[in-house]
Structures are given as structure tokens and as C-alpha cells.
Amino acid sequence: MSWLRPIDAWFAEAILPHEPVLLQQARRWTGVDEDARDLVHEVYTQILQLDAWEQIANPAAYAARMMRNNALQRLRRARIVPFRQLTALENERADPAPGSFQICAGREELARLRAAIDRLPPACRRVILLRKFEDCPPRMIAERLGISLSTVEKHLARGLMLLAQARDIDAIATPAEMDEAATPESAPRQSLSHI
Known part of the structure; x- marks a missing residue:
């Protein structure tokens, strides 16, 4: 034919x-x-x-x-x-599988998160990894690291704040640069190292 x-x-x-x-x-x-x-x-x-x-x-x-x-x-x-x-x-449902753009964007976001976690102060990094990635309760983290529960909560709060700032400015800075970015221009500059 x-x-x-x-x-x-x-x-x-x-x-x-x-x-x-x-x-x-x-x-x-x-x-x-x-x-x-x-x-x-x-x-x-x-x-x-x-x-x-x-x-x-x-x-x-x-x-x-x-x-x-x-x-x-x-x-x-x-x-x-x-x-x-x-x-x-x-009622027709779209294909639930992510498209190539979503996969690529997800990988980039994951790489940025990993870099931001790597730049956290060591104490904050340990607490964040134990709490968010190993799902340990704060009391267990305190026992494992030999620190008080209140210190665990402070490290967790500071770590989450620094990660949020890194995400917002979409650039991974050193912890000192993140501390500066967190301070409003009108407020006197202070370090967050006391947390």
C-alpha cells in the first residue's frame, strides 16, 4: 500500500x-x-x-x-x-505525577534546603536534623544531646528562623549574614548568638 x-x-x-x-x-x-x-x-x-x-x-x-x-x-x-x-x-483528574518542570524545581529547592541546613550553626543543625528529619520529640533530643529542653527549643526556633530567611532571600548566606538580614534597618544591630 x-x-x-x-x-x-x-x-x-x-x-x-x-x-x-x-x-x-x-x-x-x-x-x-x-x-x-x-x-x-x-x-x-x-x-x-x-x-x-x-x-x-x-x-x-x-x-x-x-x-x-x-x-x-x-x-x-x-x-x-x-x-x-x-x-x-x-471530575476529570489531571495526571497526579509531577511534570519535568516540577521535578527539576523540586530538586533545586531540595539542594537549596540542604545548603541552608549545612550553613546553620552546628547546635541548631543537630537539633533541626533530629527534630525535622528523624522526628525525635524535643525531650528525647535534649536527653540525646545532654542539654536542657529550653535550649533545644531555642536552637529549634533559631534554626527554623534562619532556614526561613534563607528561603526568603533565596540565597544561602553565612550565619552572620543571616543574622544581619534578620535585623530591621531601624533597629539596633545585635547578634543572635545569645540564643
Whole structure:
């Protein structure tokens, strides 16, 4: 069959087997069998016109997302929209897996947090790590480190304050620079080392 283009063969293998599921979704969104078929065929037409069709990693999900977007566009253009169509589209859940941007941003945020923790004064760092990462109660931390409960609470408060400041200024500074950043310009400068 020389008239068959590569995209046609891909479409027959990757998209068409999912037609029953796509039609079922379209019926839920449109409420009318004929409109559902139109919606699916509209998506087929758009997919067959794509230039980068080979780069689609999950064709079934791509088609379903495209169909949902088209259904939303139809609802926006419609003057009267049945309530059940709105609820059907609202009940669709987005993929809960994080996207590549979210993963990258999360890794960067984790790296900044690690750097901020590494810059904490040693006593604050030990208390923060025990409390927030090992989930030890303050009383147990006090016993483990041989310090009073009130000292544990002060180290914890100071450590959390310094971490919040590091996050807010989005730059990891030395503890002395963090102390300076914490002091308002109008207030006399004092060190937080007494905490």
C-alpha cells in the first residue's frame, strides 16, 4: 500500500485501538452520541495534521488530553451549557505525577534546603536534623544531646528562623549574614548568638 503515509500507519497502531475509550469519554463530556463522535473525529483530524507526531510518547493520553481541551473549547463557545457536561469535565483528574518542570524545581529547592541546613550553626543543625528529619520529640533530643529542653527549643526556633530567611532571600548566606538580614534597618544591630 504505497498510498499509506508513515503517520497513517502510526495512527492505525497507536490511536485507533483506543477509539472505544475515547468515545466513552467523549460521551461523558458531551452527553450526546453524535457530538461525541464529532469530538473524537475532530481530534483525529488534528492528530493527523501534526508534524511532530513521532515525538508523542503516550499517544492514547495525548489524544485524550486533546479531546478534553476541545470539549472545553466547545463549552466555552456554547451559549447554554448543560450542568452535567460541566461536572463531567470537572471530575476529570489531571495526571497526579509531577511534570519535568516540577521535578527539576523540586530538586533545586531540595539542594537549596540542604545548603541552608549545612550553613546553620552546628547546635541548631543537630537539633533541626533530629527534630525535622528523624522526628525525635524535643525531650528525647535534649536527653540525646545532654542539654536542657529550653535550649533545644531555642536552637529549634533559631534554626527554623534562619532556614526561613534563607528561603526568603533565596540565597544561602553565612550565619552572620543571616543574622544581619534578620535585623530591621531601624533597629539596633545585635547578634543572635545569645540564643
